[in-house]
Amino acid sequence: MRRREFSKALLTCSLAPCAGLAQNFESSVLSVDDLPELVGDISLYLGRGEGGLYENVLRAISDRNPKLTLNIRRGPTAALANAIVAERGAGIRRADVFWAVDAGAIGLVVDQGIAEPLPSELVKQLRPNYRYRDWLPVSGRIRTLPFNTNAVGIEQIPQSIMSVPEQGLKLGWAPEYASFQSFITAMRFLEGNEATSEWLLKVNSLAKRYAGELGVVMGVERGEVDVGFANHYYTLRLKAGKPNARLGLAFTRGDSGCLVNASGVLALTSDKTVFDFIRYLFTREVQSYLSSEAFEIPLIDGVALPPGVPPLDSISPPAIDLTQLSDLRPTLDLMRELRVL
Amino acid sequence: MKLRTTFFSVSAAVAALSMLPVIILLAFAIDQAGSGYFVRYEIFVNTMMVVSGTALLACLIGVPLAIITSIFDLPLKKILLAFLLMPLAVPSYMGAFAFYDTFGIGGELDRLLPITPPSVEGISGTIVVLALYTYPFVLLTTRSALAGLDSNLIFAARTLGSGVFEIFLKVIIPRVINAVAGGALLVALYAISDFGTPAILGANTYTRAIFVEYNALGFSQAASLSIQLVFIISLFLALEFRARVTKALPSQLVAIRLGSGGNCLAFLLVGLIIFFSTVLPVIVFLLWLSREGFVGVELLTVMNSFLVPLATAVLIALFAIPIAMTAAKDGVGKILEKVTYLGFGIPGIVMGTAFIYLGLQFPPVYQTFFLLILAYLLRFLPLCVTSIRNKLEGQDDSLVNAAKCLGAPENEVFFRVTLPLISKAIVGGGVLAFLETIRELPATLVLGPIGFETLATYMWRVYEGGYFALAAVPALLIMGVSVLSLLVTLTMEDF
Numbered sequence: 001m002r003r004r005e006f007s008k009a010l011l012t013c014s015l016a017p018c019a020g021l022a023q024n025f026e027s028s029v030l031s032v033d034d035l036p037e038l039v040g041d042i043s044l045y046l047g048r049g050e051g052g053l054y055e056n057v058l059r060a061i062s063d064r065n066p067k068l069t070l071n072i073r074r075g076p077t078a079a080l081a082n083a084i085v086a087e088r089g090a091g092i093r094r095a096d097v098f099w100a101v102d103a104g105a106i107g108l109v110v111d112q113g114i115a116e117p118l119p120s121e122l123v124k125q126l127r128p129n130y131r132y133r134d135w136l137p138v139s140g141r142i143r144t145l146p147f148n149t150n151a152v153g154i155e156q157i158p159q160s161i162m163s164v165p166e167q168g169l170k171l172g173w174a175p176e177y178a179s180f181q182s183f184i185t186a187m188r189f190l191e192g193n194e195a196t197s198e199w200l201l202k203v204n205s206l207a208k209r210y211a212g213e214l215g216v217v218m219g220v221e222r223g224e225v226d227v228g229f230a231n232h233y234y235t236l237r238l239k240a241g242k243p244n245a246r247l248g249l250a251f252t253r254g255d256s257g258c259l260v261n262a263s264g265v266l267a268l269t270s271d272k273t274v275f276d277f278i279r280y281l282f283t284r285e286v287q288s289y290l291s292s293e294a295f296e297i298p299l300i301d302g303v304a305l306p307p308g309v310p311p312l313d314s315i316s317p318p319a320i321d322l323t324q325l326s327d328l329r330p331t332l333d334l335m336r337e338l339r340v341l
Numbered sequence: 342m343k344l345r346t347t348f349f350s351v352s353a354a355v356a357a358l359s360m361l362p363v364i365i366l367l368a369f370a371i372d373q374a375g376s377g378y379f380v381r382y383e384i385f386v387n388t389m390m391v392v393s394g395t396a397l398l399a400c401l402i403g404v405p406l407a408i409i410t411s412i413f414d415l416p417l418k419k420i421l422l423a424f425l426l427m428p429l430a431v432p433s434y435m436g437a438f439a440f441y442d443t444f445g446i447g448g449e450l451d452r453l454l455p456i457t458p459p460s461v462e463g464i465s466g467t468i469v470v471l472a473l474y475t476y477p478f479v480l481l482t483t484r485s486a487l488a489g490l491d492s493n494l495i496f497a498a499r500t501l502g503s504g505v506f507e508i509f510l511k512v513i514i515p516r517v518i519n520a521v522a523g524g525a526l527l528v529a530l531y532a533i534s535d536f537g538t539p540a541i542l543g544a545n546t547y548t549r550a551i552f553v554e555y556n557a558l559g560f561s562q563a564a565s566l567s568i569q570l571v572f573i574i575s576l577f578l579a580l581e582f583r584a585r586v587t588k589a590l591p592s593q594l595v596a597i598r599l600g601s602g603g604n605c606l607a608f609l610l611v612g613l614i615i616f617f618s619t620v621l622p623v624i625v626f627l628l629w630l631s632r633e634g635f636v637g638v639e640l641l642t643v644m645n646s647f648l649v650p651l652a653t654a655v656l657i658a659l660f661a662i663p664i665a666m667t668a669a670k671d672g673v674g675k676i677l678e679k680v681t682y683l684g685f686g687i688p689g690i691v692m693g694t695a696f697i698y699l700g701l702q703f704p705p706v707y708q709t710f711f712l713l714i715l716a717y718l719l720r721f722l723p724l725c726v727t728s729i730r731n732k733l734e735g736q737d738d739s740l741v742n743a744a745k746c747l748g749a750p751e752n753e754v755f756f757r758v759t760l761p762l763i764s765k766a767i768v769g770g771g772v773l774a775f776l777e778t779i780r781e782l783p784a785t786l787v788l789g790p791i792g793f794e795t796l797a798t799y800m801w802r803v804y805e806g807g808y809f810a811l812a813a814v815p816a817l818l819i820m821g822v823s824v825l826s827l828l829v830t831l832t833m834e835d836f
Contacts, residue, residue: 043791071792074802079556086560090701094708094791176553209543212805222447332557339383341557 029125029284029302038065038280040273045084047077047100047178047263053294054099061280068273077178078328081105084268088114096269097277102178103137104185106264107326110134116270118278125282130262130299130322137262137322138281139290140297141231142315143183145250145257146217151226157250161257162191164227165202172216172225173207175340179231179261180213185331186256186320193330197338204340214238221245231261233295236308240295249308253316260317261325262299344751348663349674355660356680359719362687362695363571369564369698379565381550388533388546388573391467395532396525398472402614403479404521408513409607410480411487414596416604421611423831426477428618430823432780432797433474434537435816439622440470441541442629442809449628467544471532473618478531479524486520487513492596526581533574534688536783541804547573551690552783564698567691574686623820626813633810638799643818646796649710650778653717657725658771660718665729666759678726684719692716693787713788720784721777725770732766733759769830776826780819 038061046054062070073080077100084095085108100106109115115134123131130137145157145164158164165171174180187196210216213230217238220228223246232249239245251258265281267274280286287303290296295306305311335341409415410422428436443449445460461469490513498508536548547570554563599607664681667674684692696716700707740762744754782797789798796815803811 073791074794075786076556078558082558082560086701087707090704090707092701092704092707176557211541211543218447224446329558332559336554336557336559336562339381341553 029287029300030279030282032064032280032283032285035279035283036276038068038273038276040067041069041071042274042277043071043073043094043096045073045075045080045095045098047075047080047098047102047105053290056293057281057286057289060286061277068277076176077101077105078108078181078332081108081328084109084114085112088112093268096271096274097265097267099138099263099265099281100178101263102182102325103262103264103322104182104325104328104331105178106135106266107323108328109266109268110323111326114268115266116268118267119275122275122279122282125300127299127301132323135264135266136278136282137264137299139287139294140260140262140299141179141233142251142297142309142317143179143257143259143261144230144232144235145227145252146220146230146235147227147248147250148220148223148225148246149248150246151223154248154250157227159253161187161252161255162195162199164252164257165199165206169227170225171203171207172210172219172228173203174210174213174216174230175204175335176211177213180229181328181331181335182261182325183229183256183259184335185325185327186259186318188327188331188334189320189324190256190318193334197334200335200338200340204338217247221247232309233306236295236306239308251310251315255318256320258315258317259320260297260312260315262322263296264322344755345667345670348667351660351663352667352674352677352681355664355722356677358715359681359683361699362692362719363683365695365699366564366568366571366691369561369695370568373561373564379554379559379562380569381566384545384547384550384566385569387464387544388570390464391471391539391544391546392529392532394464394468395471395475396529398468399476399479399528400521400525402472403476403524404483404517405610406476406614407480407483407487407517409611411484412490412513412597413603413607414598415607423828424615424619425480425611426827426831427615427824428474429477430776430827431474431619431622431820432537432782432823433471433531433535434541434782434800435622435820436470436474436618437467437538437541438800438804438809438812438816439625440466442625443621449625462542464544466542467539467546470538470542471535472528473614475528475531476614478527479521482520482524482527483517486517490516523581526577530574530577530581530686533570533577534686536688536690537801548688548690548783551694555690555694555787560694560698563694567694570691571687574688575683578682578686622816626816626820629810629813630817633813636811636814638796638815638818639794642794642796642799642815645793646779646819647822649714649795650717650775653714653721653778654771654775656714657718657722657774658767661722661725661729661770662760662763662767664722664726665733665763666755668726668730669733678730681719681726682723685721685723687720689716689720689781689784690787692720693784696784696788708788708790710790710793713785713790713793716784716788717774717778717781720781721774724773724777725767728770728773729763729766732763736762772826772830776823779822 058070058072062068075083080098081100084098087094098106098109117133118136122136123133126136147154147157152169156167158167184196187199208219208225210219214234216228216230217234219225221238235247235249239247265278267278282300284303287298287300291298291303291306295308297305297309332341406425410418410425415421440461444458445451445462446457448458448460450458460466494512495508498512503511534548536552539546540549540552547566551563551566554566664678668678693716696712700712706712740758741754744758749757780797782801785795785798786801796819800812800815803809
């Protein structure tokens, strides 16, 4: 149902009050009405993991642009990044756009030098510390510790990620999920491989494993585990649908446990339709939707933060550049070696 | 070219194609020899636990059910049997969805009951779910052996003073033991190559590990694991060929009448199994529907899910005829037929990884329908071949000979006599292949062309996103079509 409402909102947005539209947008943020109609074929590689929410955005864009044929390949983000690199190695050009749920996978592709440089006015839309030449962060997400409010109080949760496994808490995690793997990459940079290995081994012996981080948060809410490792929005989405959920959100301080990561998009074909398609993702309507419905953090000025997210200056993310997260392969090798994967 | 030569060439060509995945995997292993061989003992142990546990539990369910539905004279026996065979039509990953959602903390039962039921997950959970969907293999093989049981044997044992138990141990069991073993092997083969159930319930078996490695940039690890898995499966297949049972026709069928108490007990057992394997998933999916409202799937997804399997099934039927004909006629043909069985033993995820590698070497076929359908074809062709060959072998040669005596040329004999005689078996085998293709998951996930989504891959996607409820409509659709197709096969063949 939401999907239909959103399509309608995108189609008729100019005057009608949009669902979740930020109140104080600046004129610099484009509306879908300012964009040309998309015509032609686009092949999009879409990293899975966000359930139906990104699908809704894509459907709304397709509905608004009937002359656009949007072919979507879905897969786990790391697998798609790998496929793009392998395809290019074999001389196959299949993907035009890559929308990944995680900056690490984006970096993996960017490092190969196969991403097309993006038009500078597109890049300038983003907040200054989120500007890159070859890719654009679409929305931000914070690593958090969701906890069951019946089982533990927030004061029992340590402020350092490294001491979380020492507290005798029942833990839940999804080590196969791309965002988790990027969090481990950040931990490797900040704490070194040895400390990261010890941490992984400890958690591996304690934690219950889930297929994805929504599963982790659901497990925390059900009381299967006390504390989980997950991106912030899973908790907010679950609480939005179930206001009396026994769920709280804790943040560590200054370490990989509160890493701010981003979903990102890059172009593999230098083409006007492709760039215009990417422009759609940075319109007021799409960014507001991602903020209000998906609880993701908008990275362009003039779109309000999602409800329930503490002000960004109240959390203290580690000093890590998102492009450093592309060092994914050693992370995966480490996790494999420790039998975490 | 003579028809027989054509048939032989087709058989030989398909047999050669069947070896392709294995050859690709070996080539890849040699290619990657530098990066070391990837061995994980716990994956082997987990897989073996799942396989042996499932086979054992499937026998514990299947054998009593076979006895109940064959030698006891129960009312409504045929209908009961049709219901008991239903799990063959339901992919086990649907059972995994349903059981995962029903049991454990926060499950459907937890909300209804004051106590929390244990969760169905991990290795034990995988065994329970897989056994509930594979016992029909044991049921079918055991029943066909029991059908060969002559009641005179039982009468003789009774006359000589044996009790029920002794008859069971000394007369019935020895007759069916081979058939049970044959059924158990089929169960083991299903369990070892199934991907969805262990993946959903979190048992780290070969198929799940291959998928995880494939997705974590571990292509060579995935290939190493695939080769190990194919090696284990080929051992199983070798056993399976030895365990084929021969049927004997009894002079008098056994029909033991039970008292009303016995009837009740039999019905209770049958009812329990039908409830857990078929009714429970339907209830769970309907519950999701009622809770979330009707969320449809795209028409294109539905079309993909039916048209591609339909095309595959037609192709399979076309290829199966020459292979079965050749196998029924000459010795080399029999060997060729066995080679085509290779594909059936190669799990979808392994076939997928192999063909992705192939596609990267030959870009024009990379992620095209050509490779996807070829993968389906190699995997499910044996189902149709077996169906046709069984029919051909069970057939009296007199009609064919009569036609030959009357001077009909080879072509005419085939098209006017043989083909009509085996037409039901062709359709039956084709329907089986169609059924398997509709619900195929891992190869479709890996090999599907861009934008290609089926009901099965859609279900997997919403599962990964944590939006279980969206899987209700596709799940019910797949179940509905599967049950319909099964009914078609059942009416085509005598069972």
